[in-house]
Amino acid sequence: MHFTAETRLDEGVLERDFLLGEIPGILWTPPEAPLSPVPLMLLGHPGGLTRLRSRLSGRALRSTAQGFAAVTIELPGSGARPVSASAEQARADLRSAISAGSKPSEDVIDRLILPLVEQAVPEWQAALDAIQALPGLSGPVGISGGVIAIGTRLALVEPRIAAAGLFAGSYVPRTTIEEARRVTIPVHVLLQWDDVENDRQRALELFDAFGSREKTLQANMGGHTGVPPFAGEDAARFFARHLT
Amino acid sequence: MHFTAETRLDEGVLERDFLLGEIPGILWTPPEAPLSPVPLMLLGHPGGLTRLRSRLSGRALRSTAQGFAAVTIELPGSGARPVSASAEQARADLRSAISAGSKPSEDVIDRLILPLVEQAVPEWQAALDAIQALPGLSGPVGISGGVIAIGTRLALVEPRIAAAGLFAGSYVPRTTIEEARRVTIPVHVLLQWDDVENDRQRALELFDAFGSREKTLQANMGGHTGVPPFAGEDAARFFARHLT
Numbered sequence: 001m002h003f004t005a006e007t008r009l010d011e012g013v014l015e016r017d018f019l020l021g022e023i024p025g026i027l028w029t030p031p032e033a034p035l036s037p038v039p040l041m042l043l044g045h046p047g048g049l050t051r052l053r054s055r056l057s058g059r060a061l062r063s064t065a066q067g068f069a070a071v072t073i074e075l076p077g078s079g080a081r082p083v084s085a086s087a088e089q090a091r092a093d094l095r096s097a098i099s100a101g102s103k104p105s106e107d108v109i110d111r112l113i114l115p116l117v118e119q120a121v122p123e124w125q126a127a128l129d130a131i132q133a134l135p136g137l138s139g140p141v142g143i144s145g146g147v148i149a150i151g152t153r154l155a156l157v158e159p160r161i162a163a164a165g166l167f168a169g170s171y172v173p174r175t176t177i178e179e180a181r182r183v184t185i186p187v188h189v190l191l192q193w194d195d196v197e198n199d200r201q202r203a204l205e206l207f208d209a210f211g212s213r214e215k216t217l218q219a220n221m222g223g224h225t226g227v228p229p230f231a232g233e234d235a236a237r238f239f240a241r242h243l244t
Numbered sequence: 245m246h247f248t249a250e251t252r253l254d255e256g257v258l259e260r261d262f263l264l265g266e267i268p269g270i271l272w273t274p275p276e277a278p279l280s281p282v283p284l285m286l287l288g289h290p291g292g293l294t295r296l297r298s299r300l301s302g303r304a305l306r307s308t309a310q311g312f313a314a315v316t317i318e319l320p321g322s323g324a325r326p327v328s329a330s331a332e333q334a335r336a337d338l339r340s341a342i343s344a345g346s347k348p349s350e351d352v353i354d355r356l357i358l359p360l361v362e363q364a365v366p367e368w369q370a371a372l373d374a375i376q377a378l379p380g381l382s383g384p385v386g387i388s389g390g391v392i393a394i395g396t397r398l399a400l401v402e403p404r405i406a407a408a409g410l411f412a413g414s415y416v417p418r419t420t421i422e423e424a425r426r427v428t429i430p431v432h433v434l435l436q437w438d439d440v441e442n443d444r445q446r447a448l449e450l451f452d453a454f455g456s457r458e459k460t461l462q463a464n465m466g467g468h469t470g471v472p473p474f475a476g477e478d479a480a481r482f483f484a485r486h487l488t
Binding site for chain 1: 437452457458462474
């Protein structure tokens with residue numbers, strides 16, 4: 001991993017761009033470190049760091065305000081990263097299904113999401129290795145948002161992750177539901193109830209599947225991108241309970 | 245309304261028993277009144293004030309800590325209040341259904357819940373009239389918990405109620421779902437996901453029906469009586485947003 005740019009944000013937070021091999025990423029660290037080692041949030045997203053940068057910075061500032069560091073990396077096939085032919089085909093098939101007004105088939109969802117999970121999860125683990133090797137950043141780890149199938153797999157396979165705040169707003173393969181049954185860390189799931197393009201029933205099925213003794217579903221109104229501010233605050237309290 | 249007993253609780257909160265006609269009730273008022281007029285929480289419950297007293301006091305202290313007053317009254321047919329023959333019959337039919345291992349029919353639910361709503365709602369409104377006539381207690385009103393069909397009806401018909409925190413853990417007649425469609429005040433619904441005796445699907449249907457622009461469902465683990473402490477805190481923040 002090497003840093004390629006550095007900005008000091010108004011709040012004294014240090015925002016650093018980095019490359020992990022060929023994968024771009026951003027690391028935010030708080031100005032003071034009341035918690036030592038500093039807990040780390042993995043900020044998930046739907047892909048496209050450049051486009052999402054200001055939204056990600058906003059989410060990161062919520063974490064740094066809690067005394068946490070935050071990190072994100074680009075998804076496979078997003079931004080400037082190469083898209084595989086099969087991912088291209090799956091996206092085209094998804095668009096056809098949507099423009100024909102039908103629900104995408106399980107097959108399309110599997111082809112779209114499962115290879116992404118297979119590729120992204122080891123990349124996030126490698127990013128975690130690199131960040132935790134930096135001084136003071138080896139604290140407990142949380143995941144926040146992003147493609148829920150990736151978050152679920154990470155919650156299952158990565159023992160350094162202590163708590164998962166997931167956003168039930170992306171496609172859920174059946175495989176992910178099976179994996180959720182074996183997840184045992186605390187889980188806080190946000191669902192936008194009136195997100196018309198989201199499969200609410202599948203989201204409820206996924207929440208039901210999580211094997212965690214502590215799991216919370218919070219459903220709000222406001223459409224896909226309209227998560228209300230108080231929901232962000234409730235999620236922040238979830239992470240405070242489990243990472244500090 | 246006349247007061248029949250008075251206790252000063254440790255926190256300086258005044259707890260007063262009263263009779264409203266023949267209906268027993270309890271009023272809690274905070275030691276200081278930073279908010280003027282003081283917001284008032286209507287504390288719902290499943291019936292049986294004597295048995296529930298310490299739990300209700302605990303909930304009331306959460307409200308008084310927020311600077312709110314809190315009030316509750318006995319339900320029709322509970323505690324020392326007379327039970328009608330038809331309510332007795334409905335309870336017997338419910339017990340038969342449950343001990344036969346079957347879901348109670350819509351008919352049993354209607355006979356059990358609808359007359360209770362019809363009788364209880366005007367009683368809560370009368371209690372509200374009486375409390376708001378006391379000095380300083382005419383602030384905004386919230387409902388918290390209790391029989392969800394009563395809370396939903398109150399949210400629909402009582403314009404002084406500004407926010408409803410409901411507990412989806414009691415029987416929901418279809419009538420209640422229809423009424424929910426016309427509710428427009430902010431609603432915060434708690435659901436215990438692993439409450440095996442609760443009809444989760446019906447609870448989700450009720451949440452879906454609420455016509456409110458702001459509505460939140462929070463589902464947690466812990467069984468019927470195991471609402472986690474953080475859920476109480478989240479509900480308190482919901483009331484703080486809407487009553488202060």
